Amino acid sequence: MKFDDTSITVAVVGCGGFIGSHLLKAILERTRWRVFGVDLDSYRIQEHLSSPRFDFLSADLACPDVVERVARFPIVVNLAAICTPGRYMAEAVEVIRSNYDHPRALADACAKSGSWLIHFSTSEIYGRTAIDSASLEEDSTPIVFGPVSASRWSYATAKLLTERYLAGLSNLEWTVVRPFNFVGPYMDFMPGVDGDGIPRVLANFSTALVRGETLKLVNGGVAKRCFTSVHDAIDFIFCLFAHADAGVGQAFNVGNADNEVSIAELACLMRSIFASIKDVPESDVPGVEVVSGEDYYGKGYDDSLRRLPSVAKAESLLGFKAKISLKDALEESLRWFVGHYAL
Numbered sequence: 001m002k003f004d005d006t007s008i009t010v011a012v013v014g015c016g017g018f019i020g021s022h023l024l025k026a027i028l029e030r031t032r033w034r035v036f037g038v039d040l041d042s043y044r045i046q047e048h049l050s051s052p053r054f055d056f057l058s059a060d061l062a063c064p065d066v067v068e069r070v071a072r073f074p075i076v077v078n079l080a081a082i083c084t085p086g087r088y089m090a091e092a093v094e095v096i097r098s099n100y101d102h103p104r105a106l107a108d109a110c111a112k113s114g115s116w117l118i119h120f121s122t123s124e125i126y127g128r129t130a131i132d133s134a135s136l137e138e139d140s141t142p143i144v145f146g147p148v149s150a151s152r153w154s155y156a157t158a159k160l161l162t163e164r165y166l167a168g169l170s171n172l173e174w175t176v177v178r179p180f181n182f183v184g185p186y187m188d189f190m191p192g193v194d195g196d197g198i199p200r201v202l203a204n205f206s207t208a209l210v211r212g213e214t215l216k217l218v219n220g221g222v223a224k225r226c227f228t229s230v231h232d233a234i235d236f237i238f239c240l241f242a243h244a245d246a247g248v249g250q251a252f253n254v255g256n257a258d259n260e261v262s263i264a265e266l267a268c269l270m271r272s273i274f275a276s277i278k279d280v281p282e283s284d285v286p287g288v289e290v291v292s293g294e295d296y297y298g299k300g301y302d303d304s305l306r307r308l309p310s311v312a313k314a315e316s317l318l319g320f321k322a323k324i325s326l327k328d329a330l331e332e333s334l335r336w337f338v339g340h341y342a343l
């Protein structure tokens with residue numbers, strides 16, 4: 001696909017979310033394509049609403065007419081999902097609707113219309129990984145989930161079933177993207193300001209730092225994640241657009257294996273970055289506190305202890321490799337958070 005081809009329109013479902021807002025901006029800046037965007041929320045994309053190359057529909061995929069409309073476009077990127085662990089326990093049914101029922105309807109419609117569906121899944125489909133688990137490979141790593149009583153896995157189960165559904169639909173051109181903890185400006189929300197409940201760890205720690213509250217280390221903060229800059233994630237999507245033939249019918253990990261840290265180490269790093277942003281000694285920055293997963297998130301919380309992506313497939317098929325270091329990604333995110341929510 002040529003980036004200067006003015007006849008191409010991409011549909012982006014979830015264009016107002018964290019990843020969607022960065023993708024929309026990048027498509028408008030780096031190509032001459034048009035975007036048909038769907039979301040219930042538009043606060044992150046205000047600057048684009050008047051663009052002549054952007055059509056915005058305030059709606060969601062629960063409505064069958066919206067599904068049909070989206071599937072008329074030749075490329076469909078689906079980013080819409082409930083994806084904050086704080087909701088996987090008490091709202092399991094809604095989580096499954098959002099992560100299985102709605103994407104399944106969209107997949108059926110795309111199979112009929114012949115659109116290429118780029119579906120955002122999750123690194124969480126690798127399940128309840130152990131602390132010493134090896135790097136996770138798209139096409140060979142076995143997957144283990146917790147019991148039905150651990151509703152943490154409602155989300156991953158729905159996401160994995162959607163992947164299997166896409167792969168099983170004859171006539172569907174699909175690509176699955178599995179994000180590994182993307183971070184950057186506009187990630188999640190500040191509780192009580194532009195959202196409620198518990199956001200993911202970056203937004204949670206940023207909120208605590210700005211409010212002068214302790215950073216909560218769930219189960220001691222021993223779990224490890226590979227935090228990946230959202231700008232690398234957007235570059236991945238452009239590599240996929242550029243190598244569509246190699247990407248169709250494949251699932252890809254999108255992550256930065258060099259950026260692995262435990263959550264306790266993440267708290268340390270964020271405290272030190274925050275001290276330098278505010279130009280105060282680290283001793284003035286809030287400390288950490290250990291909490292239990294069930295006390296913090298509710299009954300049924302469980303965790304993946306290590307999520308280390310194998311990145312070989314994206315590199316060999318699409319020529320993509322994440323480049324942005326953990327320190328740079330965290331610094332950009334935290335500076336943005338402090339400025340955006342200046343109290």
Ligand code: UGA
Nearest residue numbers: 085122123124179180181182200201204216217218223263
């Ligand atoms: C979540 C989603 O479930 C995944 O779908 C998604 O792919 C992933 O985020 C992502 O951002 O890519 P998870 O990594 O568990 O998965 O999300 P977080 O809520 O950010 O938690 C990361 C780790 O930090 C967990 O071990 C959690 O227990 C811990 N945590 C979280 C804390 O110690 N303190 C907090 O305040 C929040």
